[in-house]
Amino acid sequence: xxxxxxxxxxxxxSKPLFSFHSHHPFLEVIVCVINQVTVRMLSSLAxxxxxxxxxxxxxxxxxxxxxSATPRVLITGGLGQLxxxxxxxxxxxxxxxxxxLTDIKQAPEEVVAAGPYYYLDVxxxxxxxxxxxxxxxxxxxxxxxxxxxxxxxxxPLAMRVNIDSVHSCMKIAQEHNLRLFIPSTIGAFGPHxxxxxxxxxxxxxxxxxYGVSKVHMELxxxxxHESRGLDFRSLRFPGVLSADTAPGGGTTDYAVHMVIAAxxxxxxxSNLGPTTRLPMMYLPDCVRATCEMLTAPxxxxxxxxxxxxxxxxxxxxxxxxxxxxKSDFKVKYNPQPTVQAIGKFLLTPHLLQVKVRYSxxxx
Numbered sequence: 001x002x003x004x005x006x007x008x009x010x011x012x013x014s015k016p017l018f019s020f021h022s023h024h025p026f027l028e029v030i031v032c033v034i035n036q037v038t039v040r041m042l043s044s045l046a047x048x049x050x051x052x053x054x055x056x057x058x059x060x061x062x063x064x065x066x067x068s069a070t071p072r073v074l075i076t077g078g079l080g081q082l083x084x085x086x087x088x089x090x091x092x093x094x095x096x097x098x099x100x101l102t103d104i105k106q107a108p109e110e111v112v113a114a115g116p117y118y119y120l121d122v123x124x125x126x127x128x129x130x131x132x133x134x135x136x137x138x139x140x141x142x143x144x145x146x147x148x149x150x151x152x153x154x155x156p157l158a159m160r161v162n163i164d165s166v167h168s169c170m171k172i173a174q175e176h177n178l179r180l181f182i183p184s185t186i187g188a189f190g191p192h193x194x195x196x197x198x199x200x201x202x203x204x205x206x207x208x209x210y211g212v213s214k215v216h217m218e219l220x221x222x223x224x225h226e227s228r229g230l231d232f233r234s235l236r237f238p239g240v241l242s243a244d245t246a247p248g249g250g251t252t253d254y255a256v257h258m259v260i261a262a263x264x265x266x267x268x269x270s271n272l273g274p275t276t277r278l279p280m281m282y283l284p285d286c287v288r289a290t291c292e293m294l295t296a297p298x299x300x301x302x303x304x305x306x307x308x309x310x311x312x313x314x315x316x317x318x319x320x321x322x323x324x325x326k327s328d329f330k331v332k333y334n335p336q337p338t339v340q341a342i343g344k345f346l347l348t349p350h351l352l353q354v355k356v357r358y359s360x361x362x363x
Contacts (some may be wrong), residue, residue, distance in 0.1 A: 001296050012050065012102075012356065015322050016182075023230040029134065037209070038040060039351075040143075042167050048117065057174045059061065063068050063209070063214065064160055065159065066101070069138070070094055070098055070136060071139045071179075072094075072098045072100070072119070072133065072136050072137050072139070073087075073090055073099045073100065073137070073138075073139045073140075073141060074100045074102065074132060074137040074139070074140050074141070074336075075092065075099070075101050075102065075142070075143060075283055076102055076103075076120060076122050076128075076140075076142050076143055076144040077098065077103060077122070077143035077144035077145065078102050078117070078143065078167075079103040079105050079282070080100035080103070080143055080144075080182070080347075081108060081203060081240060081242050081244075082105070082240065082283070082287070082290075083101060083141075084101070084111065084243070084244065084288065085244060085283055085287050085293075086141065086287050086290055087099050087101050087114070087115065088114070089287050089288075089291060090291070091114070091115055093291075096114065096115035096116075098117070100114055100115075100116045100131070100135050101116065101117045101118075102117070102118050102119070102120035102138070102271045103117075103120070103126060103144075104120070104121050108109065110164045111275070112168055114115050114244055116135075118131060118166065118298075122142070122144045122161070122165040122169075122346065123160055123161065123164060123165055123168075123170065125168040125172070125181075125219045126172075126209075126271050128168055128169070128172060129168075129172050129175075132172055132176055132178070133176070135178070137178060138178060138179065138181040139174070139178060139180075139294065140168045140169060140173055140178045140179070140180050140181070141181045141182075142165070142166065142181070142182045142293075143183065144161060144165055145161060145210070145213075146158040146161050146162055146248055147210055147254075147284075148185075148187050148208050148210040148211070149250060149251060150182055150208075150316065151209045151210040151213075152208060152209060153210065158207065158209045158210065158213065159213065161320065162209070162210065162213035162214070162216075162217075163213050163216060164212050164216045166182065166213075166216070166220065167220075169182065170220060170221065170224050170230065170232070171190060173230055173231075173232075174224060174228050175231050178231070179231040179294070180221070180232050180233070180289065181229065181232075181233045181234065181293065181294055182217055182221065182225060182232075182234055183234060183235055183236075183237055183290070184214045184217065184218055184234045184236040184237070184305055185210065185211065185236055185237055186210040186237070186238050186279055187206060187208055187210050187251075188204055188206055188211050188214040188215050188218065189202075189204055189206060189211070190203075190205035190206045190207055190211070191205070191207065192203055192205050193205075199219065199307075200301075200303055200305065200307050201303070211251060214236075217234070218234060218262055218304075218305045219237040220235070221234060221304055221305070222304045222305070223281065225259055225304050225318070231298060232304050233293050233294065233296075233301070233304060233305075234305040234306075235289060235293055235305070235306055235307075235308045236305065236306070236307050236308060237253065237281060237286060237308060238278070238279035238280050238281050238308075238309055238312075239252020239253070239255065239278055239280045239281070240252075240281055240282075240283055240286045240313075241255055241256055241280055241281070241282050242256065242282075242283035243259070243283075244283065248257050251272075251278065252270060252278050252279075252280060254272055254315060254319055255315075257282060258270070258290075258315070258318060258319065258322065258331070259322065261329075262291065262322045262325075262326045263326075264288070265326075265328075267330040267331065267332060268319075268329075268330070268332070269331075269332045269333075269334050270315045270331055270332070270333045270334065270335075271334065271335060271336040271340075272315050272333075272336075272340060273315070273333060273335045274314060274315055274316035274333050275316060276314055276315060276335075276340065277312050277313065277314045277315075278312065278314075279309050279310075279311070279312045279313065280308065280310065280311055280313065281308075281311070283311050284325070289308050293306075308361060311350060315329075315331070319331045
């Protein structure tokens, strides 16, 4: 059944797998067809196997080169509450030239002097991709977002900024093998979530476009991690308090405005009721948690999104603390239905506790 010659002039095999000597031309044609089909099948299997090995090798090489080199970090929405503080900390570790800050506003002189700053509209996907390529970015921190109160005032814009830009970031991060961090929020929880403690994995069902967009982001990031290997990471932050930058339109921003009013000797009108308890975190603790999440070994992460918390208080309690420094400070409570409704659904997760290292006080 074996012959050292091709079974016919059209056969691709110099040594066919099957050979059958017969004076019947029809049987010889059948054997020829079997030989050709078999060769094509084996060639296809070999090609797929080689392609898989090459792809795996390429991914390993890219991963190893990314891990061994100094990270180059791109921060979107860099002039907001979190961006400048995170950039300051990361530049001390990686060098000023390796942390690129971006936003759509003109940066103050001190920001430009501190390190690379570029104009970047996150709704322009091609511009975002060009920045990643030209700046040789390895880690993308996506801070651009419309927060809860502002988002409810302009839902179409909130959907573009909070959802469309996330799609672009995940697409680009996957294509260029980036580590991607996008913060989430306690606003991703809703009225049906278990309270005190609120688990990392639980029913969420938020009631604001900001919360809905963050749940969308969490699930999409987890999907791309599981199905495409994207190194996606996120933390659900409470309200972040900072004296460095103006609040960005969140429900918990009242606390910063309250401190500013007290420092200026003015009364304060609260858009939340006196007993509305909300979770908070001071900015340096928030930045520290972000850095720890960014640098955590991938194999140590059981989940892609974690709760993080520091402290909780009501407007009434916070005003009492301020009066210890400004005894004549006055607060008028005028709860706004929309803001109060948002505050009602914000929970205090207690699973991943960040030890508070900083205290808030008025100089």
